Amino acid sequence: MTSDRGRVNVPLFGGVDGADCRGMSDPIATLSALLAPVFTGLADDGAEADPTVRPSDRADAQVNGALPLAKRIGSNPRELAQAVVDSGALADIASDVEVAGPGFINVTFSPAFLEAQLAEIAADARLGVPPASEELTVVIDYSAPNVAKEMHVGHLRSTVIGDALVRMMSFLGHHVIRENHIGDWGRPFGMLIEHLLDLGEDIAAEGLSQGDLDGFYKAANAKFTDREEFQERARERVVLLQNGDEETLVLWRRLVELSNAYFDRVYRKLGVLLTDDDLAGESRYQPLMEGAYERLEGTGLLVEDDGAMVVFPPGFTNREGDPLPLIFRSRTGAFMYATSDLACVIDRAERLDADLMLYVVGSPQAQHLQMVYDVCKMAGWLVEPRQAIHVGFGNVLGDDRKIMRSRAGKSVKLIELLDEAIERAGDAIAEKNPEMSPGDRAVVAEMVGIGAVKYADLSTDRIKDYVFDWDRMLAFEGNTGPYLQYAHARICSIFRRAGIDRPSVRDSPIALAEPQERALAMRLLALPTALDTTLDSYSPHKLCTYVYELAVDFSAFYENCPVLKADEPTRSSRLALADLTARVLAQALDLLGIEAPEQM
RNA sequence: GCCUCCGUAGCUCAGUGGAUGAGAGCAGCGGGUUUCUACCCCGUCGGUCGCAGGUUCGAGUCCUGCCGGGGGCGCCA
Numbered sequence: 252m253t254s255d256r257g258r259v260n261v262p263l264f265g266g267v268d269g270a271d272c273r274g275m276s277d278p279i280a281t282l283s284a285l286l287a288p289v290f291t292g293l294a295d296d297g298a299e300a301d302p303t304v305r306p307s308d309r310a311d312a313q314v315n316g317a318l319p320l321a322k323r324i325g326s327n328p329r330e331l332a333q334a335v336v337d338s339g340a341l342a343d344i345a346s347d348v349e350v351a352g353p354g355f356i357n358v359t360f361s362p363a364f365l366e367a368q369l370a371e372i373a374a375d376a377r378l379g380v381p382p383a384s385e386e387l388t389v390v391i392d393y394s395a396p397n398v399a400k401e402m403h404v405g406h407l408r409s410t411v412i413g414d415a416l417v418r419m420m421s422f423l424g425h426h427v428i429r430e431n432h433i434g435d436w437g438r439p440f441g442m443l444i445e446h447l448l449d450l451g452e453d454i455a456a457e458g459l460s461q462g463d464l465d466g467f468y469k470a471a472n473a474k475f476t477d478r479e480e481f482q483e484r485a486r487e488r489v490v491l492l493q494n495g496d497e498e499t500l501v502l503w504r505r506l507v508e509l510s511n512a513y514f515d516r517v518y519r520k521l522g523v524l525l526t527d528d529d530l531a532g533e534s535r536y537q538p539l540m541e542g543a544y545e546r547l548e549g550t551g552l553l554v555e556d557d558g559a560m561v562v563f564p565p566g567f568t569n570r571e572g573d574p575l576p577l578i579f580r581s582r583t584g585a586f587m588y589a590t591s592d593l594a595c596v597i598d599r600a601e602r603l604d605a606d607l608m609l610y611v612v613g614s615p616q617a618q619h620l621q622m623v624y625d626v627c628k629m630a631g632w633l634v635e636p637r638q639a640i641h642v643g644f645g646n647v648l649g650d651d652r653k654i655m656r657s658r659a660g661k662s663v664k665l666i667e668l669l670d671e672a673i674e675r676a677g678d679a680i681a682e683k684n685p686e687m688s689p690g691d692r693a694v695v696a697e698m699v700g701i702g703a704v705k706y707a708d709l710s711t712d713r714i715k716d717y718v719f720d721w722d723r724m725l726a727f728e729g730n731t732g733p734y735l736q737y738a739h740a741r742i743c744s745i746f747r748r749a750g751i752d753r754p755s756v757r758d759s760p761i762a763l764a765e766p767q768e769r770a771l772a773m774r775l776l777a778l779p780t781a782l783d784t785t786l787d788s789y790s791p792h793k794l795c796t797y798v799y800e801l802a803v804d805f806s807a808f809y810e811n812c813p814v815l816k817a818d819e820p821t822r823s824s825r826l827a828l829a830d831l832t833a834r835v836l837a838q839a840l841d842l843l844g845i846e847a848p849e850q851m
Numbered sequence: 852g853c854c855u856c857c858g859u860a861g862c863u864c865a866g867u868g869g870a871u872g873a874g875a876g877c878a879g880c881g882g883g884u885u886u887c888u889a890c891c892c893c894g895u896c897g898g899u900c901g902c903a904g905g906u907u908c909g910a911g912u913c914c915u916g917c918c919g920g921g922g923g924c925g926c927c928a
Contacts, residue, residue: 305867315869322908352870353908397928437928533928559926568853569924575854581926588928617855618923645856645921683889711864715857716921723863727889729876730864737889745887784867796865799875810884810891829887851888 276372276379277780278360278773279304279312281344289340290316293331296324302335310347310357311773317354328354362763365772369761372776373831378838380779382424389420390428390599393611394518394525397434398510398532399443401465402517403662404647404655404719405613411708412644413611414523414844415791419782422842428603431525432595433514435507435532439471441489444502445481446471452505459509462516462666507532520669522701523844536594540586543594544579550630558582564625567618577622592623596639597632606637609789614643614714642789645716647708655719669701675725676700676733680851683727687850695848699733700725702845706732709843710795730799735840736848738802741809742833743849749815751826759827762820767808768828774804775835782842791843798839805832 275281286302294300300320307313317335321328332350341348347359372379393413396402413429421427446467447455459467474481491499511527518525547553552562561576569575579590599605610620620641627633649655657663677696680687687695707724711717727733746753763769774797781797814825837847 303867303869305869307870308872309870313869318869318908328908355870434928557925561925566854567924570852572853576925578926583926585926587926591928613922614856615922616928619928621855643856686888715864718863720863723877726877731876734876741888741890748887787867792865796875799865803875806891809887813887815887 275381275779276368276375277777278344278365278368279306279777280780281368282312282314282341282358285340285344286314286316286335289335289338290320293334294320294324307357309351310349311360312358314356314358317356321354332356360773362769365763365769365776366761368776369772369828369831372778373757373761373827378778378835379776380422380782386424386426387606388426388428388604389607389609390430390603390605391417391420391609391611392430392432392531392595393417393609394523395432395434395612396510396514398507399439399459399464399471400434400468401662402514402665404665404668405662407647407665407668407704408644408708408713409611409613410518410521410523410525411705411844412642412713412791413609414525415709415794415842416609416611416642416786416789417524418842418844419786419791419794423782423786428605429525429529430531431529433511433530433532435510436534436537438489440492440503440506441485441487442471442475442481443468443506444488444492444499445484446474447502447506449474452502456505456509459506460512462513464510464513465664507534517666517669520666520701521705522846533591536591536598539594539598540590543597544586544590546597547579547593547626547630552626552629553579562626562629564622564629566625567622575622577619577626589619589623589626592620593627596623596627600632600637608639609642610639611642611644614645617641617643640789642713644713648716648718650718650720652718669704671721672700672704672725673697674700675721676703679725679727679733684851691850695851698846698848699736699851702732702736702840704732705843705845706735706795709791710799712792713790730795732845733851735798735802735836736845737851738805739833739836739840739847740849740851742805742829742836745814745829746826747850749826753830753833756823756826756830759823760820761827761831762824764821765808765812767804767811768825771801771804771808771828771832774801775831778835778839781839794839794843798836798843801832801836801839805829805836808832 275284283302283304286304287299290300290302291298300316300323302314302316303319304312304314304316314332314335317328317332321331329350332354335356336348336350341358344360344364345358346361347357349357351357391413393416394406394410396406417427417429450458455467475485488499492503511530515527547562553560554563555561556576559576559578559582560580561578563574563576567575577589578587579593580586596608599608612620620639624633624639624641627639633639647655655663673696676699677692680692680696680699703724707717707719710730723729724731725733727737761772763772777797781794785791785793785797808828812825814822814829817825833847840847
């Protein structure tokens with residue numbers, strides 16, 4: 252599958268239901284693995300039977316598999332459920348097991364079992380998350396700003412979602428190749444280079460290095476529309492560029508370098524992993540297009556249509572209901588962006604040997620990418636298990652529910668948005684924690700402001716549009732970045748106040764007595780499952796929901812279970828639980844690309 | 852016209868085919884606590900899960916058809 256919601260067939264993680272016992276720190280997964288052979292044994296038809304274990308509100312977990320199995324083999328679901336219970340498979344891990352309703356099995360885990368699982372993840376630097384069973388090569392294509400054009404909110408989502416996916420995939424041990432497919436080639440460069448010459452290189456460089464990319468582009472564009480003489484020069488310049496004229500290439504490189512320096516400033520401020528080493532712009536694929544086109548010719552898929560060379564992948568039609576072509580060479584003989592995308596896929600498949608290619612690109616590109624992938628499959632360059640997936644996303648909307656614009660109706664500069672976030676976060680901290688020094692505040696404001704913007708972007712289903720709202724994203728209540736960061740800071744505060752070094756409590760046994768401790772423990776153990784379900788659909792908001800629920804569970808614990816005032820050994824146990832919580836919080840936030848300050 | 856995505860509480864959003872309790876936050880109302888950081892907790896108010904069929908032991912979730920909204924649909928990328 253290659254749709255937006257597509258699921259991957261390759262073993263990204265191993266899966267909680269997998270027979271190789273991955274993600275086993277999660278009691279739900281352990282239970283599932285334990286019951287799978289029991290269910291299969293009870294199925295006298297020889298086929299496998301899924302126990303279908305789910306988290307439950309009525310107990311710690313509910314086993315639903317007896318109902319479908321009873322249907323399948325024609326027996327009584329309650330009796331089947333009872334047989335599962337009688338098998339004794341749960342004796343070691345459950346303190347309470349009951350058959351309920353039409354054949355559900357409610358399972359309550361024994362404290363000893365949960366405590367043992369906690370000890371295991373506390374001793375594990377990976378917090379219970381197993382490395383992937385197979386290391387895949389994953390190419391992630393994201394961010395992709397245009398040279399000599401401003402980065403605006405439209406680039407925020409691709410950059411932030413892509414960065415989170417890079418971090419998660421890397422954490423699982425995959426070989427991740429970041430590709431920033433910048434727009435550094437094409438027709439506009441004639442006018443941009445001519446404008447650069449008109450201004451004088453040094454003056455242009457000064458403006459661009461200050462980040463005035465918009466002004467530069469617009470001035471060039473204005474001249475292009477107004478002045479025929481300029482148009483002519485621009486056209487000639489494009490030809491020179493495409494023919495590899497050395498003087499022109501020098502100017503082009505200058506333009507690209509100035510833009511990249513600016514992009515880098517934005518990336519540093521945003522706190523994403525992209526560097527100059529990840530640049531893989533359109534210009535890089537330019538020399539590969541001829542070869543890609545020739546190979547496509549060799550497949551016999553290409554047909555001439557109205558002077559252009561195209562492929563008709565099945566299933567796509569135009570307004571008139573006729574087959575819709577993907578154009579690889581225009582009537583005038585020029586290669587198209589489909590050709591470039593084709594060269595990209597071939598390069599990633601053959602040179603990089605990518606098992607998986609992720610395209611973090613806006614939803615409007617869905618049909619185009621689907622057509623490209625289909626043609627690559629038809630031509631034999633995208634053969635299972637190798638696959639390409641479009642990780643699409645919706646728009647950032649303003650409070651008028653239209654694509655976010657500045658008051659003047661222009662697109663919002665990303666850098667200005669980030670600066671405003673930091674400023675607003677600084678104001679909030681100054682108000683709520685006046686004792687913090689201005690120096691500390693500046694550092695924390697950056698973490699909180701950027702974290703708030705990123706979290707707001709990541710925490711809703713990527714496929715939908717979302718409404719950008721300063722007040723909501725910076726609130727300390729609700730499903731926000733600051734709320735999660737604050738939970739982390741609170742834990743650090745406990746240790747600071749007590750003068751205890753956090754690693755020193757990591758060997759302390761954790762005893763689960765209060766219900767809030769139990770709930771927190773269950774959540775801590777579910778990190779591998781949360782990560783697994785997140786990557787199953789490349790939906791970072793699922794990991795966000797997990798971290799939020801973890802923070803809520805911690806808050807209930809914090810409220811009901813005094814740590815420092817408790818007597819030993821409860822005090823040590825709670826310190827260990829708090830430390831583990833902070834570690835999981837920080838780890839999960841890191842996977843989202845968000846920092847976890849020690850104080851706020 | 853065709854394709855595609857979305858539609859869940861006043862608002863912003865979650866929701867793996869599982870239980871005559873569909874959740875969270877915010878907003879509203881009432882109460883409690885004010886302790887390791889600004890918090891948190893309890894109660895309450897709120898829903899024909901866009902509509903109608905279908906599949907299923909079981910549907911917000913899967914299928915079909917409508918309604919409403921966004922996006923895409925030939926030589927830009």
